[in-house]
Amino acid sequence: MxxxxxxxxxxxxxxxxxxxxxxxxxxxxxxxxxxxxxxxxxxxxxxxxxxxxxxxxxxxxxxxxxxxxxxxxxxxxxxxxxxxxQFESKRDGSIFLSLEEREQLELVRSKILTGAKELDTLLQGGIPTGTFVELYGAPQSGKSQMCYSISVNCLLPKDFGGLEAGVIWLDTEGSFNSQRLKQVLSYYEYTYNIPKGKLNTDKFMVAATRTLAQIELAIKEAGKIIPKNNVKLLIVDSLMDPFRSEYGGLGELASRQKHLNRVLHNLMRIAEAYDLAVVYTNQVMANPDPFATAMDKVQPTGGFILGHASDIRLWLRRATSKIRNQFDAPNARRALITDCGWLPQAECHFSLGPFGICDVAEEAKHRELALEIGFDVKEEASQEEEVQTEFATVE
Ligand SMILES: Nc1ncnc2c1ncn2[C@@H]1O[C@H](COP(=O)(O)OP(=O)(O)OP(=O)(O)O)[C@@H](O)[C@H]1O
Ligand SMILES: [Mg+2]
Structure with missing residues (x-):
């Protein structure tokens, strides 16, 4: 040898x-x-x-x-x-840091705006880099729409509140739509009077990762493009879908969770090495326990492994008709922080508008602006408040 x-x-x-x-x-x-x-x-x-x-x-x-x-x-x-x-945070030859030194490390983290001010306030300024954020909810709850808005806010120049940083999007469901991202971007072109197409999107990179092997390959490849493009946001939409399709039944649950843990740790190392935010969407399943509270009736998939990995868990769902009527916001949604180590359980509203997510009070204005610009404005077809869940004995 x-x-x-x-x-x-x-x-x-x-x-x-x-x-x-x-x-x-x-x-x-x-x-x-x-x-x-x-x-x-x-x-x-x-x-x-x-x-x-x-x-x-x-x-x-x-x-x-x-x-x-x-x-x-x-x-x-x-x-x-x-x-x-070389990477140990040495102080006088020790790996320990004082509280002040540790605080300084945390303070240098940037925050990525979400597009909805109420949500930014709930998150104390936006999505911090270096963290894992999980967006879970039923179909149409706004998970992907939120990802478009966060991506655009990461790409935007600093003068317009962005990070001027790169974005990597792993599209595991084949649902990514480039026109939709451009529509969200067009709001900022319009607002800041920037000629169409002038906002730089070179640092946005998307990969179709329908299988787990492709996800792992993409994470490996990401290591090469992150430093060159100053990537500060990595989106996985959605994380659990390929795991749920490649591992089926109770018998494979342990292997699936082991595999999930490995992928999460690869992502964690990248997030820590390059100080980037990892935002992933997740599906929900119904908890058949008749004594479960309203919040526990709908559970994100991925079990404890994913629960431990997520720094901020946000549950997205349709807003009540009272809120939708009050603000003339048929697309209004609620975002509840269900778990975070430094933020309380708290809720706010946001809307899915033609330009991505926005405050509920802005939805009607955005619709008018979109019509002015000549967009095909989409409104919620059903006014019913519902939480669609999927019944399954195994995730
Ligand atoms: N161009 C648009 N203008 C206004 N609203 C839109 C537009 N495109 C999508 N939406 C809204 O976004 C909703 C879909 O939200 P989203 O794609 O975020 O769902 P999701 O939570 O990712 O669901 P899934 O689990 O199926 O992926 C639509 O039902 C619609 O209300
Ligand atoms: Mg989606």
Whole structure:
């Protein structure tokens, strides 16, 4: 069996890689040069292996587990632990931080606006980067519409309240619609008087990931495009659909949850490494327990594994007819924070308008504006308040 080092030497002879991604890989080289105990020849070898694996930025190392790094050709166990050692938040040689230092790390997180001010207030300023946000609810509750709005707000220039950052969208249901994203974008073009098509959408990337294998491949590929495009938002719409279709029945539940856990941990490492928000949608199922409270009657799929992973869980559903009539907002919805480690359980309203989600009080205005612009305005067909659930004994 060839030694790890000789495997690298043979990779070194690949001429096409030379000089590729020069600027983006420079920061990686600078990082490697700064590691005490890593010889110059080893720096070059490690650099070669990491770039071949798609790591073009030192932050990308954190998206791997130490074991995964050790398994790469040319990376010995000692080198892997040297690489990981660089990321410890050291203060006087200790990995512990004071409360103030920890607070500073949390304060640098950016917030992505949702498009609805009431919801932004509920979330204390928007969706914080570095967190996992789960949007769950029945069909038509507004999960995908919210994803369009959050995406546009992430792409928007900073002057218009955006992050001017990239977005990756994993479309697992085949429901993504580029025209819809452009419609949401057109509101900001109109509001800020920007010529049509001038808002930069180059940093928006979508992948059709109908199978679990494609999702895992996309997460791996994402590691290569995140630093180049300053991606701050990764959408998975929806997360559980491929798991539910590829694993069926009670007998496969344990394997499914194990697989889900692995995918979630891959996403977590990316979110932490690049400080990006991961927003995923989720379907609901009915809880047959006759003593369950109203909130517990509808449950997100994915079990405890997903519940533990989500930092903020938002339950979306249709608003009451009272609210819809009061605001002339037939598309009004409710968003309830059902679980968050730092926010109370609280609720607000929002609407699904022609330009994505908005405050309920804005829906009528947005409809008028859309007609003015010449959009086909869509209103809710049914005025009935209902929560559609799916009855299943197994998720
Ligand atoms: N162009 C539009 N103008 C106004 N409202 C729209 C427009 N497009 C979609 N909607 C609203 O969005 C609703 C669909 O919401 P959304 O796509 O977010 O559902 P979802 O919660 O993702 O459901 P599913 O679980 O089926 O994916 C429609 O029923 C409609 O009320
Ligand atoms: Mg949807």
């Amino acid at each position: 060839a030694s790890k080092e000789s495997e690298i030497e043979s990779n070194d002879s690949a001429p096409s890689k030379k000089g590729a991604k020069k600027t983006s890989t420079d920061s990686l080289m600078e990082f490697l040069k700064g590691i005490k105990g890593l010889s110059e020849s080893m720096q070059k070898r490690v650099h070669k292996v990491l770039t071949t694996e798609g790591i073009v930025d030192p932050r990308g190392i954190r998206a791997f587990t130490q074991k995964e790094l050790e398994n790469l050709p040319g990376i010995t166990d000692a080198t892997a632990s040297l690489l990981f050692g």
